[in-house]
Amino acid sequence: MSRPPTAPPTLEDVARVAGVSRATVSRVVNGTRNVDHKIQEVVRAAIDKTGYAPNRAARSLVTKRAGTIALVVSGAGDPGEEDAFAARVFADPFFGRVASGVLGFLRTRNVHPVLMVADTERAREDVMGFLRQGSADGALLVSTHAEDPLPARLVEAELPAVLFARPARPVPISYVDLDHQAGAKLAADRLVGAGRTQVATVTGPLDVPASQDRLTGFRDAMARHGFPYVPIAEGGFTSASGEAATERLLAEHPGIDGLFAANDLMAQGALLVLQKHGRRVPEDVAVVGFDDSNPALVCRPRLTTVRQPVEDMAAEMARLLLTHVDQPGLPPKSVIFDPALVVRESG
Amino acid sequence: MSRPPTAPPTLEDVARVAGVSRATVSRVVNGTRNVDHKIQEVVRAAIDKTGYAPNRAARSLVTKRAGTIALVVSGAGDPGEEDAFAARVFADPFFGRVASGVLGFLRTRNVHPVLMVADTERAREDVMGFLRQGSADGALLVSTHAEDPLPARLVEAELPAVLFARPARPVPISYVDLDHQAGAKLAADRLVGAGRTQVATVTGPLDVPASQDRLTGFRDAMARHGFPYVPIAEGGFTSASGEAATERLLAEHPGIDGLFAANDLMAQGALLVLQKHGRRVPEDVAVVGFDDSNPALVCRPRLTTVRQPVEDMAAEMARLLLTHVDQPGLPPKSVIFDPALVVRESG
DNA sequence: CTGAAAGCGCTAACAG
DNA sequence: CTGTTAGCGCTTTCAG
Numbered sequence: 116m117s118r119p120p121t122a123p124p125t126l127e128d129v130a131r132v133a134g135v136s137r138a139t140v141s142r143v144v145n146g147t148r149n150v151d152h153k154i155q156e157v158v159r160a161a162i163d164k165t166g167y168a169p170n171r172a173a174r175s176l177v178t179k180r181a182g183t184i185a186l187v188v189s190g191a192g193d194p195g196e197e198d199a200f201a202a203r204v205f206a207d208p209f210f211g212r213v214a215s216g217v218l219g220f221l222r223t224r225n226v227h228p229v230l231m232v233a234d235t236e237r238a239r240e241d242v243m244g245f246l247r248q249g250s251a252d253g254a255l256l257v258s259t260h261a262e263d264p265l266p267a268r269l270v271e272a273e274l275p276a277v278l279f280a281r282p283a284r285p286v287p288i289s290y291v292d293l294d295h296q297a298g299a300k301l302a303a304d305r306l307v308g309a310g311r312t313q314v315a316t317v318t319g320p321l322d323v324p325a326s327q328d329r330l331t332g333f334r335d336a337m338a339r340h341g342f343p344y345v346p347i348a349e350g351g352f353t354s355a356s357g358e359a360a361t362e363r364l365l366a367e368h369p370g371i372d373g374l375f376a377a378n379d380l381m382a383q384g385a386l387l388v389l390q391k392h393g394r395r396v397p398e399d400v401a402v403v404g405f406d407d408s409n410p411a412l413v414c415r416p417r418l419t420t421v422r423q424p425v426e427d428m429a430a431e432m433a434r435l436l437l438t439h440v441d442q443p444g445l446p447p448k449s450v451i452f453d454p455a456l457v458v459r460e461s462g
Numbered sequence: 463m464s465r466p467p468t469a470p471p472t473l474e475d476v477a478r479v480a481g482v483s484r485a486t487v488s489r490v491v492n493g494t495r496n497v498d499h500k501i502q503e504v505v506r507a508a509i510d511k512t513g514y515a516p517n518r519a520a521r522s523l524v525t526k527r528a529g530t531i532a533l534v535v536s537g538a539g540d541p542g543e544e545d546a547f548a549a550r551v552f553a554d555p556f557f558g559r560v561a562s563g564v565l566g567f568l569r570t571r572n573v574h575p576v577l578m579v580a581d582t583e584r585a586r587e588d589v590m591g592f593l594r595q596g597s598a599d600g601a602l603l604v605s606t607h608a609e610d611p612l613p614a615r616l617v618e619a620e621l622p623a624v625l626f627a628r629p630a631r632p633v634p635i636s637y638v639d640l641d642h643q644a645g646a647k648l649a650a651d652r653l654v655g656a657g658r659t660q661v662a663t664v665t666g667p668l669d670v671p672a673s674q675d676r677l678t679g680f681r682d683a684m685a686r687h688g689f690p691y692v693p694i695a696e697g698g699f700t701s702a703s704g705e706a707a708t709e710r711l712l713a714e715h716p717g718i719d720g721l722f723a724a725n726d727l728m729a730q731g732a733l734l735v736l737q738k739h740g741r742r743v744p745e746d747v748a749v750v751g752f753d754d755s756n757p758a759l760v761c762r763p764r765l766t767t768v769r770q771p772v773e774d775m776a777a778e779m780a781r782l783l784l785t786h787v788d789q790p791g792l793p794p795k796s797v798i799f800d801p802a803l804v805v806r807e808s809g
Numbered sequence: 810c811t812g813a814a815a816g817c818g819c820t821a822a823c824a825g
Numbered sequence: 826c827t828g829t830t831a832g833c834g835c836t837t838t839c840a841g
Contacts, residue, residue: 123594125818136828141820149826168594172528173818175519176833182597183530183576198566202773205558206756215552218579219545227592229530229574232565245574247470247515250529354760387762409553410760413701415734426549472834483812488836496810520834523817 124165133161144169175249182226184436185251186217187242189233190259200234204259207352207380208408209425213257213279216429226437228255239265246274252440255432258282261322275439277432281324281449289435289447291428295325296332298421298454302375302403303336305419305456309401311373315346317360317385319377329377329405346371350381354410357384365392372400373462379404379411382418386461401462416460428452471512480508491516522596529573531783532598533564534589536580537606547581551606554699554727555755556772560604560626563776573784575602586612593621599787602779605629608669622786624779628671628796636782636794638775642672643679645768645801649722649750650683652766652803656748658720662693664707664732666724676724676752693718697728701757704731712739719747720809726751726758729765733808748809763807775799 126144130137135154142150143158150158161167175181188204204210217228229251233239242265245251253275256265261283269276270288278290306314316333319326330347337345346368348360357376361384364371374389376382382404386396394400396416404411407422431450439445473491477484482501489497490505497505508514522528535551551557564575576598580586589612592598600622603612608630616623617635625637653661663680666673677694684692693715695707704723708731711718721736723729729751733743741747743763751758751767758765778797786792 123596126820127818137819138821138829139827142827145820151826154827168591170523170818171595171597172519172522173833174820176517176523176818176835177820179833181519186577198562198773201562201565202559205562206555207558208553208555211552211554211558212549214577215545215548218548218577222579222585222588225588227576227578227597229576230533230561230565231574232569238569241569241572244515247513248518249470250518250574383760387760390762413730413734413757415737426545473836474834484835485813485837486811489811492836498810501811517834520817521836523819523834524836526817 123170124167125170126167129158129161129165129167132165133158179249180440181250181252183229183251184221184226184433184440185231185242185245185254186214186228186257187231187233187254187265188257188259189239189242189263189265191234201232203353204232208410209378209406210257212408212425213429216426217255217433219426220430220433224437226252226433233265239268243268243272243274247272253277253436255279255429255436259323260320261324273443275436275443277436277439279428279432283322283324287447289439289449291432291435291450291452293325293423293428293452293454295328295454296335298405298423299329299332299375300336301421301454301456302405303333303340305403305458305462306373306375306401307337307340307342309373309397309462311401312342313368313371314342314373314375315348315364315368315371316375317348317350317357317364317377317381319350319352319381321349326377333375350377350384352378352380354380354384354387357381358388359384361385361388365389374400374402376402376404379406379408379418379420382420382461383410383414386414386416386418397460397462403462407457411457411459419459419462420457422455422457424452424455470517471514472517473514476505476508476512476514479512480505526596527787528597528599530576530598531568531573531780531787532578532589532592532601533561533575533604534578534580534601534612535604535606536586536589536610536612538581548579550700551579555757556725556753557604559755559772560776563773564602564780566773567777567780571784573599580612586615590615590619590621594619600624600783602626602776602783606670607667608671620790622783622790624783624786626775626779630669630671634794636786636796638779638782638797638799640672640770640775640799640801642675642801643682645752645770646676646679646722647683648768648801648803649752650680650687652750652805653720653722653748653809654684654687654689656720656744656809658748659689660715660718661689661720661722662695662711662715662718663722664695664697664704664711664724664728666697666699666728668696673724680722697724697731699725699727701727701731701734704728705735706731708732708735712736721747721749723749723751726753726755726765726767729767729808730757730761733761733763733765744807744809750809754804758804758806766806766809767804769802769804771799771802 350356350360404418404420411418697703697707751765754769
């Protein structure tokens with residue numbers, strides 16, 4: 116009764132109640148073997164009685180493990196528009212899927228993700244500081260633009276990190292990715308398989324490797340089908356940009372009968388524009404999206420799309436990071452996932 | 463050169479380089495006044511030179527502040543379907559907006575949010591443990607169902623916490639919320655102002671206070687306009703549930719010419735069904751949504767909707783939490799935001 | 810205004 | 826198998 120009742124119980128308190136030493140209590144708390152069964156029970160009772168919960172700061176201080184990782188979304192962030200970046204990013208169902216996958220993997224492992232956005236130099240320094248402070252044991256990075264300096268800084272600082280998607284500039288760092296070219300091929304095959312002969316594509320931002328790969332893969336596959344030229348319009352992975360791109364495409368190539376959009380959001384925008392111009396989907400023009408995210412199910416007609424197993428990829432990313440945390444110095448590794456075609460009504 | 467170059471520099475290292483004591487370095491790092499200007503500069507130089515970053519665990523151990531808060535999404539989670547809950551939740555644009563608002567507020571305050579989902583008893587205990595461990599200084603709670611036991615446990619444990627939305631069961635805890643009734647009234651006024659006389663509503667899950675309040679507010683406003691009876695169909699805040707509810711409504715009340723959906727996702731579903739049944743929107747039936755989230759902009763026609771300033775509310779939630787963390791024992795407080803009607807094409 | 814010293818709560822050798 | 830003993834890196838009285 117000497118300490119105020121508000122102070123949380125410590126190992127010492129439990130030890131006193133159980134009549135053993137701190138070390139013993141620590142052993143049973145941490146599940147170390149080598150503790151007599153009877154004593155274990157006594158200790159456990161004492162823990163219950165005191166309501167003890169180990170103090171994570173104290174533990175971290177000695178184990179040098181935070182038990183948290185940083186989940187960072189990094190991107191351009193127009194100066195003065197910082198919050199807008201976060202808003203845009205979190206409005207994209209893609210990030211929800213990443214978060215969901217990461218959480219699903221981490222939840223049983225007693226590691227927790229700290230959400231961070233790195234859209235300005237200041238924010239990037241925050242992220243680096245956070246990691247160097249040991250506040251997180253490593254970083255999961257989802258980059259939305261090509262010139263992101265974070266991957267390079269992370270490897271330079273020798274901080275454990277895993278990216279979602281191959282970095283635009285080559286950097287020796289682990290990442291998970293999709294075989295985008297194979298995915299685009301799936302779309303091309305579907306479109307020409309359905310008899311489409313005037314096929315165009317709405318690409319993602321072309322400084323992003325994934326966009327490049329989807330375009331390349333699509334073109335290659337079309338070429339192999341005997342179509343040497345594919346009209347393209349560049350979008351920005353948003354619904355609005357998909358609309359704009361489709362308008363341009365339609366203006367220059369009114370005869371198109373097939374469309375591949377590099378993600379579902381843009382495909383959704385394309386659908387809107389197509390309908391506005393009186394084109395029936397899929398009768399007049401078939402459209403295939405990419406991702407298989409929520410919008411694909413909500414729009415009408417429902418989207419035929421190339422599925423990217425984002426949750427699985429995110430989980431793998433977390434798994435990889437944890438191995439890097441446990442085994443510093445492990446060489447970078449990449450894990451590539453296979454896409455799958457999901458056929459619905461649009462194409 | 464005695465320690466391995468991999469070990470991060472400590473206060474001690476900086477002190478040695480600067481030729482001062484640890485305490486002095488600590489003072490300049492923490493911006494305490496009372497330090498000679500010249501010495502400050504020397505110390506700062508030493509910090510730069512060594513690349514020092516304060517160890518957060520060590521700091522937390524003594525300050526009893528984690529510098530992080532928990533951002534927890536809590537909900538039902540069908541047994542065996544844990545991950546599905548997270549997936550569903552993160553697919554909802556609403557949560558992205560919450561995250562965005564929280565991050566926007568926290569980013570300049572050197573506090574970071576840890577993402578957690580509490581959909582099972584085990585997960586709830588994790589959350590409680592996390593907080594009691596001092597891993598986070600408090601919790602921001604977004605609850606998706608009425609029977610959530612977390613709010614009560616949080617107050618019982620005297621842990622700083624703020625909810626998004628008033629809890630279903632009365633609990634002395636801080637929260638931010640919207641004046642849902644006022645929002646619903648905005649929708650009713652709009653609909654009857656546009657001459658609609660057969661108005662129905664798709665509600666949210668009726669065990670959730672927000673759904674209740676929107677329904678009550680809507681009914682009251684309609685009654686004041688002279689319409690004593692409003693057909694309703696209950697939905698679950700998802701697009702699919704909105705479709706189903708609208709189907710039911712149309713089957714029983716084919717003559718409706720106005721529809722209020724308790725969120726945009728359901729309104730989006732309603733649009734689909736209405737169009738499928740050949741009803742033009744807004745000519746044949748006007749529809750008004752709620753939230754003003756992303757789907758409202760993407761669907762066609764674009765949704766007239768009641769705006770909920772989610773980002774601002776989330777920011778306020780974070781602000782409130784921080785005051786509770788700084789001043790334990792402060793009485794619970796509620797902050798209620800005003801809705802606004804956003805007129806677009808649907809109604 | 811600065812330094813010395815005492816811990817914060819925990820884990821990890823190291824003895825016994 | 827259990828207890829003793831050092832710290833982990835930092836903040837914070839308390840002297841000077």
